[in-house]
Amino acid sequence: MGKTLFEKLWASHIVVEKQDAPSLIYVDRHLVHEVTSPQAFDGLRINNRKVRRPDLTIATMDHNVPTNDRSLPILDQTSAIQIQTLEKNCKDFGIKLFDINSPNQGIVHVIGPQLGITLPGSTIVCGDSHTSTHGAFGALAFGIGTSDVEHVLASQTLWLEKPKSFEIRVEGKRKNPHAVTAKDIVLSIIKNIGTGGGTGTVIEYCGEGITDLSMEQRMTICNMSIEAGARAGLVAPDEKTFDYLRGREYTPKNYESLVDSWRDELKTDGDAKFEKQFILHIDDIVPQVSWGTNPGMTCDVTELVPSPDEFSKGDLNQKKGAQKALDYMDLKPGTPIVDIQIDRVFIGSCTNARLEDLIEASKVIRGQKVSSTVKAMVVPGSQMVKKQAEDIGLDKIFIDANFEWREAGCSMCLGMNPDILSPGERCASTSNRNFEGRQGTGGRTHLVSPVMAAAAAIKGHFVDVREWDLN
Amino acid sequence: MKGNIIKYAQDNIDTDVIIPGEYLKIHDYAELATHAMEGLDPDFHSKVKEGDFILSGKNFGCGSSREHAPIALSHSGINAVLALSFARIFYRNSVDGAFLLPIEIDEDTYDGISEGDEIDIDISTNEIKNITKNQTYKMKPFSDIIEKIISAGGIFKYNPDQN
Numbered sequence: 001m002g003k004t005l006f007e008k009l010w011a012s013h014i015v016v017e018k019q020d021a022p023s024l025i026y027v028d029r030h031l032v033h034e035v036t037s038p039q040a041f042d043g044l045r046i047n048n049r050k051v052r053r054p055d056l057t058i059a060t061m062d063h064n065v066p067t068n069d070r071s072l073p074i075l076d077q078t079s080a081i082q083i084q085t086l087e088k089n090c091k092d093f094g095i096k097l098f099d100i101n102s103p104n105q106g107i108v109h110v111i112g113p114q115l116g117i118t119l120p121g122s123t124i125v126c127g128d129s130h131t132s133t134h135g136a137f138g139a140l141a142f143g144i145g146t147s148d149v150e151h152v153l154a155s156q157t158l159w160l161e162k163p164k165s166f167e168i169r170v171e172g173k174r175k176n177p178h179a180v181t182a183k184d185i186v187l188s189i190i191k192n193i194g195t196g197g198g199t200g201t202v203i204e205y206c207g208e209g210i211t212d213l214s215m216e217q218r219m220t221i222c223n224m225s226i227e228a229g230a231r232a233g234l235v236a237p238d239e240k241t242f243d244y245l246r247g248r249e250y251t252p253k254n255y256e257s258l259v260d261s262w263r264d265e266l267k268t269d270g271d272a273k274f275e276k277q278f279i280l281h282i283d284d285i286v287p288q289v290s291w292g293t294n295p296g297m298t299c300d301v302t303e304l305v306p307s308p309d310e311f312s313k314g315d316l317n318q319k320k321g322a323q324k325a326l327d328y329m330d331l332k333p334g335t336p337i338v339d340i341q342i343d344r345v346f347i348g349s350c351t352n353a354r355l356e357d358l359i360e361a362s363k364v365i366r367g368q369k370v371s372s373t374v375k376a377m378v379v380p381g382s383q384m385v386k387k388q389a390e391d392i393g394l395d396k397i398f399i400d401a402n403f404e405w406r407e408a409g410c411s412m413c414l415g416m417n418p419d420i421l422s423p424g425e426r427c428a429s430t431s432n433r434n435f436e437g438r439q440g441t442g443g444r445t446h447l448v449s450p451v452m453a454a455a456a457a458i459k460g461h462f463v464d465v466r467e468w469d470l471n
Numbered sequence: 472m473k474g475n476i477i478k479y480a481q482d483n484i485d486t487d488v489i490i491p492g493e494y495l496k497i498h499d500y501a502e503l504a505t506h507a508m509e510g511l512d513p514d515f516h517s518k519v520k521e522g523d524f525i526l527s528g529k530n531f532g533c534g535s536s537r538e539h540a541p542i543a544l545s546h547s548g549i550n551a552v553l554a555l556s557f558a559r560i561f562y563r564n565s566v567d568g569a570f571l572l573p574i575e576i577d578e579d580t581y582d583g584i585s586e587g588d589e590i591d592i593d594i595s596t597n598e599i600k601n602i603t604k605n606q607t608y609k610m611k612p613f614s615d616i617i618e619k620i621i622s623a624g625g626i627f628k629y630n631p632d633q634n
Contacts, residue, residue: 021631022616035495078496129536129560145538145564151626159626161616195483196530200559229558294483317482317528416492433534435487437510
């Protein structure tokens with residue numbers, strides 16, 4: 001019987017395999033950031049260990065860096081210490097660091113692909129759950145905790161139990177691909193399979209609805225695999241993948257010969273069997289807006305906020321969860337989504353802060369102004385994205401519309417840097433999690449695509465962006 | 472392993488409410504513990520006692536890979552979380568770092584145990600005794616591998632040739 005892409009990636013990285021035991025898996029790339037690494041480096045020092053492969057380890061600072069003027073000192077002392085600690089750890093252990101002043105600094109899941117560090121067929125880990133993003137290139141990429149970060153630093157390997165394989169086939173074509181985006185596809189998937197629907201699996205996304213997407217759009221899909229509980233998400237590499245990585249700063253010198261082997265090997269065999277399958281038809285999907293406090297609590301922009309009974313379909317805990325979410329979000333069942341007024345707009349995060357995201361959002365706002373009731377910001381995913389955007393004049397379009405134009409970082413995705421919501425504020429956000437307090441204590445998050453966020457910024461409430469001319 | 476139950480009768484308790492992002496900068500585990508569960512239950516720190524257990528629904532620990540989540544619970548005194556199911560990174564972090572035991576239970580056990588009940592967990596027999604109600608339930612056994620990592624005391628101490 002044939003093998004799935006995941007099974008091939010797994011098999012090609014086994015160092016030790018035994019019956020009824022986890023396998024020791026080799027790690028090709030280890031990405032490090034300031035928040036989940038300090039204790040791991042402490043552990044190395046205590047045990048007098050070195051970093052096994054500093055040449056395969058790359059670090060940057062993204063989670064708690066301020067996104068305002070980089071020439072200003074970092075006011076939050078604990079953030080400043082965490083950033084200085086990463087600098088010291090990288091220096092002591094010989095790890096390449098893209099620091100706060102580097103032109104390559106940015107969200108770790110944005111810079112990996114941009115620099116050609118993320119490669120098809122490789123294994124990539126990072127102390128961050130959105131490492132699944134890199135799976136868009138046909139890499140087996142997943143988030144790990146700090147104990148595992150230490151284990152990888154020390155050994156370049158990880159003990160793992162083999163996850164199950166899950167095929168998500170996306171069939172059909174979007175009618176309006178500028179208004180209905182990759183974000184809407186992945187939110188639709190999570191809405192259908194639930195936040196635990198992918199638990200214990202590696203998802204392979206396939207079908208016309210996926211191969212049609214650009215690399216940046218595929219990254220948005222794989223990024224949110226973890227929101228369905230999956231370890232990782234994968235897309236088989238194709239010519240778009242190979243073209244994207246060609247000629248980047250860290251793309252290997254023997255790239256073309258690597259591409260030749262990837263082209264043959266990195267795909268699921270026709271007779272391979274997945275342990276789980278889900279099919280999403282996208283011909284008729286519409287822009288999605290989350291209304292609750294996890295990404296599965298999402299509906300069409302044309303719908304009404306559901307009642308707990310409608311949402312739960314008889315499950316008591318689901319019903320209680322929905323009621324609690326509605327209370328937290330201060331929403332009443334039956335309210336049209338387009339009637340929900342917003343206070344803030346955040347275009348950013350490892351989900352949706354790449355160049356294409358900013359180009360698409362700029363088409364929505366060109367020549368318009370942000371509603372007087374809304375405060376809106378754009379935080380490019382990396383300093384490279386920022387520069388590319390500025391080179392084509394996007395900064396001017398956003399600034400003219402009264403968006404703030406920031407430096408790169410995780411920013412308002414996760415409330416651990418100065419960019420946070422105030423209690424009670426309601427935000428249209430292109431990020432990945434709408435958990436209680438995620439964007440700041442008491443903050444209310446609605447997950448949407450960049451074009452939906454941009455349109456909401458202009459109108460002051462959600463709108464169906466399909467009604468706008470985005471060509 | 473005896474202790475009292477703190478019950479959160481809901482699904483999808485995420486790592487952002489277990490330890491909100493703003494506290495991930497804290498390096499000291501004891502200080503981190505003072506903010507455990509703050510996003511969901513601001514009274515948690517004042518009511519939790521050494522040896523207590525958390526009981527909750529499906530997909531406990533979903534979201535971020537922050538190991539700060541099991542660390543904050545563990546340093547608050549929590550020795551085990553009993554849940555209908557777990558998000559995998561939380562489960563793995565709990566076991567690999569030997570912070571706490573993630574114990575999967577069935578619906579009857581979930582319904583049977585109430586806030587404040589004193590229970591006794593025996594992982595050698597997979598039995599959970601409810602001392603308060605004089606009832607006994609079965610936990611879902613750990614897989615062989617997880618059991619070995621737990622008995623070794625975490626992933627660093629686990630050696631497949633010895634354990």
